[in-house]
Amino acid sequence: MSNYAYFLGGTERELKVWQSGAAVPVEGLSDDDWDRAAGAPWVIEGSTGPLAQKQVRLRRLAEVGVKTVLTASTTALIAAQRVWIPDGPALVGYDPLLALAGGTVQTVVTENRDEVEILSRMWPERRFVAVKDAIGLVFSREILPIINEAVAFFEQGVRPEDIDRGVRLGLNYPKGPLEWADLFGWPSVYWGLRALEDMFGPRFRPHPWIRAQVGSSLVERERD
Amino acid sequence: MTIVVLGSGTMGAGIAEVAIIQGQHVVLTDPDPAARQRAYQRIQKSLQRGIEKGRLAEPLATYISRLALADSGPTQDVDWVIEAAPEQLALKQRIFEDLDQRYGESVWLASNTSSIAISRLQARAARFPERIGGLHFFNPVPRMALVEIIRGLDTSDAYLASARELTRRLGKTGVVVPDRPGFLVNRVARPYYLEALRMADEGVATFAVVDDVMEGAGFPMGPFRVMDLVGIDVNLSVTKSVYEQTYWDERYRPHPWQEQLVERGTWGRKSGRGFYRYE
Secondary structure, eight states: OOSOEEEESSOHHHHHHHHTTOSSOEEEOOTTOGGGGTTOSEEEEOOOSOHHHHHHHHHHHHHTTOSEEEEEOSSSOHHHHHHHSTTSOEEEEEOHHHHHTTOSEEEEEOSOHHHHHHHHHHSTTSEEEEOOOOTTTTHHHHHHHHHHHHHHHHHTTOOHHHHHHHHHHHHOOSSOHHHHHHHHOHHHHHHHHHHHHHHHOGGGOOOHHHHHHHGGGGGSOOOO | OEEEEEOOSHHHHHHHHHHHHTTOEEEEEOSOHHHHHHHHHHHHHHHHHHHHTTSOOSOHHHHHTTEEEESSOOOSSOOEEEEOOOSOHHHHHHHHHHHHHHSOTTSEEEEOOSSSOHHHHHTTOSSOGGGEEEEEEOSSTTTOOEEEEEEOTTOOHHHHHHHHHHHHHTTOEEEEEESOTTTTHHHHHHHHHHHHHHHHHTTSSOHHHHHHHHHHTTOSSOHHHHHHHHOHHHHHHHHHHHHHHTTSOGGGOOOHHHHHHHHHTOOBGGGTBSSSBOO
16 A cells, blocks of 8 residues: 555645545645655646646656556546556546545546555545546536536526525535536636537537636636 | 415425415315315325424414315415416416416416426417416425526516515525526436436446445435436436427437336336336
């Protein structure tokens, strides 16, 4: 079992999610601090934004000899990420939005049962289940189009609090769609939908309002 | 306040029950006397259970005194008419054409439709279409807090204000939504089921894993367990309705499994088998 892990590419909130309930220390890693990760057994790479940025991070992690990367794979398949770093560390995919949502059952992409076992020991309060390498995995593919639908109502004049209240009371969802979006950040919603659209077609096209929210500032991840 | 409820099925009886609990007077109507009687017994039984469990404070007779049964509604001293007839466009259009003629301008008319555009009902009301809107209660009415208040093309602001007040008096939370196919709740919920079906079909994850993941994130039931509970046939019907009313927007295209399961009679819990087995 790994005795420590690093997290990079996401927000402070995401770092806290991974620190919560962890049986090993989990420290944040910044983009100018690669040497600290040299030889690390596990690094969690949470980038969901522009893929060029994610490629740079994965290549750097490969260069400093990281052993295994738990990498967000809802916007880029693990198969694709392996192409970026063919001789790099082992890659295990995960759903960053499901992690942020505090899901007790976490989806991962790996063919190695040992990696699932190790993750279960590192985060003993979570259950890790292996699923097929697919954009959106399970949770992101469910929640992002729900948010996309809700935004259409917001744009038509329904108050955000009414949308969230209606969905919570009418469907018993734990949060309203716009509350979920606030939790994830609009850039993550946008990039997640874009990747789903790219893989599965126009039914996932981000609503124009979402596009307007993220604009060109998208290259920057939101900060808590 | 006096409310006429048209239709004594599950939804009509539920609306009537909630209204009399909240101190309103209700005339529950149905052209079928046997249906009226069944609704009366259902309401009485539910009230009795509420009293026994301590949820209701007044004697049964007090609640029942506020309920009247009739084959058609009175036209005098009525504040609201809530239609809860079967979900058929032609039937509801005939009802609203008639209601518009029978009731004066000051009587608010509502449809408890879950899928029919309110604007298509208003189109048959030649006199006062602005006093028509949707009041979409959810099943089971006594337990579900939400009512979607649907604003049709002609619905007035005064109607919406009055509908908000009515839902408040009924102890419900009213949310005003536009007259879009599926309204708010059924529209927003479509991807929950359809993407689950597609990802299971593509082998991304099993039914049980999809359900476990969503439940682990706080959803009370995963999509396959909800479909089995509500009925795969009911879920397909709602999906088809949204799909057709959006002129076949591919976002709402039903999954072939739904039709196949419905044809086979595996409708979920009620038939003992759906995505899961319940024998």
